[in-house]
Amino acid sequence: MSTQDIARMDTGEIVSYEPVTPLELEFMIRELGERLERAVPVMKGLYKARYDAERALIEEKAKAVLRSGKASVTEKRAEADLETMTFRRDVDAAKETLHAAEELQKALAARLMGLQNINKVLGQAYGASPR
Known part of the structure:
Protein backbone atom coordinates (compact mmCIF):
# COMPACT_ATOMS: atom_id res chain seq x y z
CA MET A 1 0.00 0.00 0.00
CA SER A 2 1.47 3.35 -0.96
CA THR A 3 0.67 6.60 0.78
CA GLN A 4 -2.00 7.25 -1.83
CA ASP A 5 -3.79 3.90 -1.55
CA ILE A 6 -6.79 3.35 0.68
CA ALA A 7 -9.49 0.74 0.86
CA ARG A 8 -12.96 1.81 -0.23
CA MET A 9 -15.17 1.52 2.80
CA ASP A 10 -18.13 0.04 0.92
CA THR A 11 -16.29 -2.63 -1.11
CA GLY A 12 -12.89 -3.01 0.57
CA GLU A 13 -11.07 -2.59 -2.74
CA ILE A 14 -7.83 -0.61 -2.79
CA VAL A 15 -8.11 2.68 -4.64
CA SER A 16 -5.67 5.51 -5.16
CA TYR A 17 -6.74 8.59 -3.27
CA GLU A 18 -5.11 11.51 -1.58
CA PRO A 19 -7.17 13.89 0.55
CA VAL A 20 -6.91 17.51 -0.46
CA THR A 21 -8.69 19.21 2.41
CA PRO A 22 -8.62 18.81 6.19
CA LEU A 23 -12.32 17.90 6.02
CA GLU A 24 -11.62 15.00 3.65
CA LEU A 25 -8.77 13.87 5.87
CA GLU A 26 -11.02 13.95 8.92
CA PHE A 27 -13.64 11.93 7.03
CA MET A 28 -11.06 9.27 6.14
CA ILE A 29 -9.89 9.08 9.77
CA ARG A 30 -13.46 8.60 10.97
CA GLU A 31 -14.19 5.96 8.32
CA LEU A 32 -11.07 3.95 9.11
CA GLY A 33 -11.76 4.18 12.85
CA GLU A 34 -15.32 2.97 12.38
CA ARG A 35 -14.14 0.15 10.12
CA LEU A 36 -11.70 -1.01 12.78
CA GLU A 37 -14.48 -0.92 15.39
CA ARG A 38 -16.86 -2.90 13.17
CA ALA A 39 -14.19 -5.54 12.71
CA VAL A 40 -14.12 -6.50 16.40
CA PRO A 41 -17.12 -8.88 16.30
CA VAL A 42 -15.93 -10.24 12.96
CA MET A 43 -12.52 -11.02 14.44
CA LYS A 44 -14.19 -12.65 17.43
CA GLY A 45 -16.12 -14.89 15.05
CA LEU A 46 -12.95 -15.79 13.17
CA TYR A 47 -11.22 -16.75 16.41
CA LYS A 48 -14.21 -18.87 17.39
CA ALA A 49 -14.18 -20.63 14.02
CA ARG A 50 -10.48 -21.36 14.41
CA TYR A 51 -10.83 -22.80 17.91
CA ASP A 52 -13.94 -24.77 16.97
CA ALA A 53 -12.06 -26.32 14.05
CA GLU A 54 -9.10 -27.17 16.29
CA ARG A 55 -11.35 -28.80 18.90
CA ALA A 56 -13.09 -30.84 16.20
CA LEU A 57 -9.73 -32.02 14.87
CA ILE A 58 -8.52 -33.03 18.34
CA GLU A 59 -11.75 -34.89 19.05
CA GLU A 60 -11.84 -36.73 15.73
CA LYS A 61 -8.17 -37.62 15.91
CA ALA A 62 -8.59 -39.09 19.41
CA LYS A 63 -11.58 -41.12 18.23
CA ALA A 64 -9.58 -42.37 15.23
CA VAL A 65 -6.71 -43.45 17.48
CA LEU A 66 -9.14 -45.34 19.72
CA ARG A 67 -10.79 -47.04 16.71
CA SER A 68 -7.48 -48.05 15.18
CA GLY A 69 -6.61 -51.72 15.10
CA LYS A 70 -2.90 -51.08 14.53
CA ALA A 71 -0.45 -52.61 17.02
CA SER A 72 1.91 -49.69 17.70
CA VAL A 73 1.13 -46.18 18.91
CA THR A 74 3.04 -44.74 15.96
CA GLU A 75 0.88 -46.66 13.50
CA LYS A 76 -2.30 -45.65 15.34
CA ARG A 77 -1.31 -41.97 15.20
CA ALA A 78 -0.37 -42.18 11.53
CA GLU A 79 -3.68 -43.84 10.70
CA ALA A 80 -5.54 -41.19 12.73
CA ASP A 81 -3.64 -38.41 10.94
CA LEU A 82 -4.72 -39.77 7.57
CA GLU A 83 -8.28 -40.31 8.70
CA THR A 84 -8.64 -36.75 10.00
CA MET A 85 -6.94 -34.90 7.14
CA THR A 86 -10.19 -33.12 6.27
CA PHE A 87 -10.35 -31.70 9.78
CA ARG A 88 -6.70 -30.59 9.49
CA GLN A 116 -3.92 11.09 12.27
CA ASN A 117 -0.32 12.30 12.18
CA ILE A 118 -0.96 14.15 8.92
CA ASN A 119 -4.07 15.65 10.51
CA LYS A 120 -2.01 16.94 13.45
CA VAL A 121 0.53 18.51 11.13
CA LEU A 122 -2.21 20.14 9.06
CA GLY A 123 -3.88 21.41 12.22
CA GLN A 124 -0.64 22.97 13.38
CA ALA A 125 -0.05 24.43 9.94
CA TYR A 126 -3.46 26.07 9.97
CA GLY A 127 -3.00 27.20 13.55
CA ALA A 128 -5.74 24.94 14.91
CA SER A 129 -5.51 23.60 18.42
CA PRO A 130 -4.39 19.96 18.69
CA ARG A 131 -6.90 17.32 19.76
Whole structure:
Protein backbone atom coordinates (compact mmCIF):
# COMPACT_ATOMS: atom_id res chain seq x y z
CA MET A 1 0.00 0.00 0.00
CA SER A 2 1.47 3.35 -0.96
CA THR A 3 0.67 6.60 0.78
CA GLN A 4 -2.00 7.25 -1.83
CA ASP A 5 -3.79 3.90 -1.55
CA ILE A 6 -6.79 3.35 0.68
CA ALA A 7 -9.49 0.74 0.86
CA ARG A 8 -12.96 1.81 -0.23
CA MET A 9 -15.17 1.52 2.80
CA ASP A 10 -18.13 0.04 0.92
CA THR A 11 -16.29 -2.63 -1.11
CA GLY A 12 -12.89 -3.01 0.57
CA GLU A 13 -11.07 -2.59 -2.74
CA ILE A 14 -7.83 -0.61 -2.79
CA VAL A 15 -8.11 2.68 -4.64
CA SER A 16 -5.67 5.51 -5.16
CA TYR A 17 -6.74 8.59 -3.27
CA GLU A 18 -5.11 11.51 -1.58
CA PRO A 19 -7.17 13.89 0.55
CA VAL A 20 -6.91 17.51 -0.46
CA THR A 21 -8.69 19.21 2.41
CA PRO A 22 -8.62 18.81 6.19
CA LEU A 23 -12.32 17.90 6.02
CA GLU A 24 -11.62 15.00 3.65
CA LEU A 25 -8.77 13.87 5.87
CA GLU A 26 -11.02 13.95 8.92
CA PHE A 27 -13.64 11.93 7.03
CA MET A 28 -11.06 9.27 6.14
CA ILE A 29 -9.89 9.08 9.77
CA ARG A 30 -13.46 8.60 10.97
CA GLU A 31 -14.19 5.96 8.32
CA LEU A 32 -11.07 3.95 9.11
CA GLY A 33 -11.76 4.18 12.85
CA GLU A 34 -15.32 2.97 12.38
CA ARG A 35 -14.14 0.15 10.12
CA LEU A 36 -11.70 -1.01 12.78
CA GLU A 37 -14.48 -0.92 15.39
CA ARG A 38 -16.86 -2.90 13.17
CA ALA A 39 -14.19 -5.54 12.71
CA VAL A 40 -14.12 -6.50 16.40
CA PRO A 41 -17.12 -8.88 16.30
CA VAL A 42 -15.93 -10.24 12.96
CA MET A 43 -12.52 -11.02 14.44
CA LYS A 44 -14.19 -12.65 17.43
CA GLY A 45 -16.12 -14.89 15.05
CA LEU A 46 -12.95 -15.79 13.17
CA TYR A 47 -11.22 -16.75 16.41
CA LYS A 48 -14.21 -18.87 17.39
CA ALA A 49 -14.18 -20.63 14.02
CA ARG A 50 -10.48 -21.36 14.41
CA TYR A 51 -10.83 -22.80 17.91
CA ASP A 52 -13.94 -24.77 16.97
CA ALA A 53 -12.06 -26.32 14.05
CA GLU A 54 -9.10 -27.17 16.29
CA ARG A 55 -11.35 -28.80 18.90
CA ALA A 56 -13.09 -30.84 16.20
CA LEU A 57 -9.73 -32.02 14.87
CA ILE A 58 -8.52 -33.03 18.34
CA GLU A 59 -11.75 -34.89 19.05
CA GLU A 60 -11.84 -36.73 15.73
CA LYS A 61 -8.17 -37.62 15.91
CA ALA A 62 -8.59 -39.09 19.41
CA LYS A 63 -11.58 -41.12 18.23
CA ALA A 64 -9.58 -42.37 15.23
CA VAL A 65 -6.71 -43.45 17.48
CA LEU A 66 -9.14 -45.34 19.72
CA ARG A 67 -10.79 -47.04 16.71
CA SER A 68 -7.48 -48.05 15.18
CA GLY A 69 -6.61 -51.72 15.10
CA LYS A 70 -2.90 -51.08 14.53
CA ALA A 71 -0.45 -52.61 17.02
CA SER A 72 1.91 -49.69 17.70
CA VAL A 73 1.13 -46.18 18.91
CA THR A 74 3.04 -44.74 15.96
CA GLU A 75 0.88 -46.66 13.50
CA LYS A 76 -2.30 -45.65 15.34
CA ARG A 77 -1.31 -41.97 15.20
CA ALA A 78 -0.37 -42.18 11.53
CA GLU A 79 -3.68 -43.84 10.70
CA ALA A 80 -5.54 -41.19 12.73
CA ASP A 81 -3.64 -38.41 10.94
CA LEU A 82 -4.72 -39.77 7.57
CA GLU A 83 -8.28 -40.31 8.70
CA THR A 84 -8.64 -36.75 10.00
CA MET A 85 -6.94 -34.90 7.14
CA THR A 86 -10.19 -33.12 6.27
CA PHE A 87 -10.35 -31.70 9.78
CA ARG A 88 -6.70 -30.59 9.49
CA ARG A 89 -7.57 -28.73 6.29
CA ASP A 90 -10.48 -27.03 8.06
CA VAL A 91 -8.13 -25.88 10.85
CA ASP A 92 -5.60 -24.61 8.32
CA ALA A 93 -8.28 -22.71 6.38
CA ALA A 94 -9.60 -21.11 9.57
CA LYS A 95 -6.08 -20.06 10.58
CA GLU A 96 -5.35 -18.68 7.12
CA THR A 97 -8.49 -16.55 7.18
CA LEU A 98 -7.78 -15.31 10.69
CA HIS A 99 -4.17 -14.41 9.87
CA ALA A 100 -5.25 -12.49 6.77
CA ALA A 101 -7.81 -10.56 8.81
CA GLU A 102 -5.20 -9.77 11.48
CA GLU A 103 -2.80 -8.45 8.84
CA LEU A 104 -5.56 -6.30 7.34
CA GLN A 105 -6.33 -4.91 10.81
CA LYS A 106 -2.65 -4.02 11.28
CA ALA A 107 -2.52 -2.32 7.90
CA LEU A 108 -5.68 -0.32 8.59
CA ALA A 109 -4.45 0.69 12.04
CA ALA A 110 -1.12 1.83 10.57
CA ARG A 111 -2.93 3.80 7.87
CA LEU A 112 -5.17 5.38 10.49
CA MET A 113 -2.18 6.38 12.59
CA GLY A 114 -0.51 7.92 9.54
CA LEU A 115 -3.61 9.92 8.68
CA GLN A 116 -3.92 11.09 12.27
CA ASN A 117 -0.32 12.30 12.18
CA ILE A 118 -0.96 14.15 8.92
CA ASN A 119 -4.07 15.65 10.51
CA LYS A 120 -2.01 16.94 13.45
CA VAL A 121 0.53 18.51 11.13
CA LEU A 122 -2.21 20.14 9.06
CA GLY A 123 -3.88 21.41 12.22
CA GLN A 124 -0.64 22.97 13.38
CA ALA A 125 -0.05 24.43 9.94
CA TYR A 126 -3.46 26.07 9.97
CA GLY A 127 -3.00 27.20 13.55
CA ALA A 128 -5.74 24.94 14.91
CA SER A 129 -5.51 23.60 18.42
CA PRO A 130 -4.39 19.96 18.69
CA ARG A 131 -6.90 17.32 19.76
